[in-house]
Amino acid sequence: VNVLVNGRAVDAVAVADRGLHYGDGLFETLAVEEGEPLLWPEHLERLRRGCERLGLVAPDAVQLRSEAERLCRGQGRAVLKLIVTRGPSGRGYAPNPGTPPTRIASLAPWPEYPATYNRDGVAVRWCDTRLARQPQLAGLKHLNRLEQVLARAEWTHGPAEGLMRDTEGYVIEGTMSNVFLVARGALFTPALSFSGVAGIVRQQVMVWAQQAGVECREAWLRPEQIEAADELFLTNSLIGAWPIRRLGPREYAVGPITQAIQAALEASGGIARAR
Amino acid sequence: VNVLVNGRAVDAVAVADRGLHYGDGLFETLAVEEGEPLLWPEHLERLRRGCERLGLVAPDAVQLRSEAERLCRGQGRAVLKLIVTRGPSGRGYAPNPGTPPTRIASLAPWPEYPATYNRDGVAVRWCDTRLARQPQLAGLKHLNRLEQVLARAEWTHGPAEGLMRDTEGYVIEGTMSNVFLVARGALFTPALSFSGVAGIVRQQVMVWAQQAGVECREAWLRPEQIEAADELFLTNSLIGAWPIRRLGPREYAVGPITQAIQAALEASGGIARAR
Numbered sequence: 001v002n003v004l005v006n007g008r009a010v011d012a013v014a015v016a017d018r019g020l021h022y023g024d025g026l027f028e029t030l031a032v033e034e035g036e037p038l039l040w041p042e043h044l045e046r047l048r049r050g051c052e053r054l055g056l057v058a059p060d061a062v063q064l065r066s067e068a069e070r071l072c073r074g075q076g077r078a079v080l081k082l083i084v085t086r087g088p089s090g091r092g093y094a095p096n097p098g099t100p101p102t103r104i105a106s107l108a109p110w111p112e113y114p115a116t117y118n119r120d121g122v123a124v125r126w127c128d129t130r131l132a133r134q135p136q137l138a139g140l141k142h143l144n145r146l147e148q149v150l151a152r153a154e155w156t157h158g159p160a161e162g163l164m165r166d167t168e169g170y171v172i173e174g175t176m177s178n179v180f181l182v183a184r185g186a187l188f189t190p191a192l193s194f195s196g197v198a199g200i201v202r203q204q205v206m207v208w209a210q211q212a213g214v215e216c217r218e219a220w221l222r223p224e225q226i227e228a229a230d231e232l233f234l235t236n237s238l239i240g241a242w243p244i245r246r247l248g249p250r251e252y253a254v255g256p257i258t259q260a261i262q263a264a265l266e267a268s269g270g271i272a273r274a275r
Numbered sequence: 276v277n278v279l280v281n282g283r284a285v286d287a288v289a290v291a292d293r294g295l296h297y298g299d300g301l302f303e304t305l306a307v308e309e310g311e312p313l314l315w316p317e318h319l320e321r322l323r324r325g326c327e328r329l330g331l332v333a334p335d336a337v338q339l340r341s342e343a344e345r346l347c348r349g350q351g352r353a354v355l356k357l358i359v360t361r362g363p364s365g366r367g368y369a370p371n372p373g374t375p376p377t378r379i380a381s382l383a384p385w386p387e388y389p390a391t392y393n394r395d396g397v398a399v400r401w402c403d404t405r406l407a408r409q410p411q412l413a414g415l416k417h418l419n420r421l422e423q424v425l426a427r428a429e430w431t432h433g434p435a436e437g438l439m440r441d442t443e444g445y446v447i448e449g450t451m452s453n454v455f456l457v458a459r460g461a462l463f464t465p466a467l468s469f470s471g472v473a474g475i476v477r478q479q480v481m482v483w484a485q486q487a488g489v490e491c492r493e494a495w496l497r498p499e500q501i502e503a504a505d506e507l508f509l510t511n512s513l514i515g516a517w518p519i520r521r522l523g524p525r526e527y528a529v530g531p532i533t534q535a536i537q538a539a540l541e542a543s544g545g546i547a548r549a550r
Contacts, residue, residue, distance in 0.1 A: 003290050012287035013295060015278050015379055020288060020358070022420035023298030054421070055428055079366060083295070086424075091354060091383045093420065093427035093450055104290055108366045132407035133442055137421060144419035145297035145368065146329070146412060149361075152368035153330055167408055175368055 002107040004067045019085030023143035026050040032078040042200045050140050059103045067105045077110040121245030122160035127151040131166045133194035151175045171221045177236040178202040181229035182257045187216035201235040208264045231255030240265045277382040279342045294360030298418035301325040307353040317475045325415050334378045342380045352385035396520030397435035402426040406441045408469035416472050426450045446496045452511040453477040456504035457532045462491040476510040483539045506530030515540045
């Protein structure tokens with residue numbers, strides 16, 4: 001079994017589901033190691049907060065945990081994706097308050113990224129597709145992801161990731177990752193009050209910085225400021241922290257703060273380790 | 276049978292479908308009268324253009340037509356919804372160019388709106404939820420509809436529709452309809468270059484205006500300009516043209532241009548008639 005829909009081992013969802021019609025739902029992507037979904041409490045908490053913001057009934061946490069365990073048991077490394085939608089409904093945008101949410105848990109193979117990505121860093125490009133500014137959805141890992149699809153469709157070979165700006169030209173994130181820069185010993189990451197996904201590892205890096213006494217600020221950053229950085233790295237729950245090795249005209253070394261963060265993420269056990 | 280997925284009479288779609296994961300697709304809503312989907316060529320043409328803009332393989336038109344006929348045959352009034360997605364895929368935003376699109380055709384009961392809506396008009400409210408400005412998706416009837424869901428969830432009783440502004444404060448459309456105003460004998464409707472859905476009936480009204488010698492302009496309109504109108508009406512493929520009877524502090528009469536448009540829409544046979 002590698003898919004459970006509302007706890008049942010089926011790999012299909014009702015055509016009437018609002019996840020399909022409207023993208024009316026949220027998701028989480030978790031790294032699984034030795035059968036254990038990593039950072040489970042953090043992912044569940046973000047899901048709960050997202051449900052609150054969208055007015056979705058949050059799925060039962062115990063049920064979700066038991067479904068995740070059923071899928072992950074006996075697995076080595078894998079990717080667990082959780083989707084929660086507002087459930088099925090008849091025609092029209094108006095939500096039906098009585099309908100229970102749809103829970104979808106699915107397991108996918110671990111993406112075998114080259115070992116060099118973690119060690120030496122990745123090449124990154126600028127995407128032309130922009131992110132719209134929508135404070136009501138900003139930060140949420142919701143199912144309206146056409147912008148990411150269009151951005152990711154811009155290239156097929158070469159760069160491991162593309163960086164996206166919003167419609168005002170501010171850098172926000174990668175198509176599947178958050179971005180950090182180091183300048184004069186301080187960390188900066190784009191503010192996400194108008195668009196972007198507030199990543200779990202992004203949050204972990206911010207907590208690490210506080211504990212390590214490294215200044216870390218959310219800021220409105222232009223491409224020039226990103227490109228002028230001393231160090232650059234990307235984060236998400238599967239990659240941990242990938243140094244950026246090349247972006248635009250410049251090459252970047254894997255710097256000491258990036259390495260410290262990689263070490264901290266590995267030591268905390270929360271992130272699948274580079275092997 | 277009232278649902279066909281890729282021509283098969285099943286009411287479920289693969290969990291792996293990108294329509295569910297990303298809202299990676301488009302839809303059309305058609306009025307059906309006496310077993311006949313109305314304005315079929317117009318809807319199919321919009322779908323085709325939408326596929327082009329999203330880089331989706333357009334579904335086979337003959338196949339889609341035969342599936343629509345299979346669902347609509349023997350029906351009186353009903354609603355036909357077509358969904359086209361980029362099909363199933365593995366993890367990640369990158370589209371898989373080889374995958375055929377998913378076609379979903381489904382039939383729903385005709386919504387029995389009160390007869391007064393067409394004749395006397397409807398009460399309309401202002402929504403707080405704003406539309407983001409995203410030129411790459413503007414005009415498209417795509418599956419990323421969280422903004423409409425949030426807007427429609429703002430009220431449960433009373434108004435038949437809510438008008439939405441974009442994040443800059445310009446009026447764009449209703450949650451499920453386009454909006455027109457009449458001022459000094461001319462028609463105005465919001466420009467849709469940054470957000471909104473370019474409705475089929477909206478287009479028909481614009482063509483009618485040209486033929487009738489009534490000036491019709493797309494414009495950037497503020498709520499005050501909407502509220503100061505001589506006549507106001509809403510359009511979509513199911514409602515045809517609903518006069519707005521009340522919006523904010525004012526009451527509006529059903530004016531002569533609104534009535535002429537209602538008559539023209541009914542005469543053209545393209546719109547389900549008020550009964």
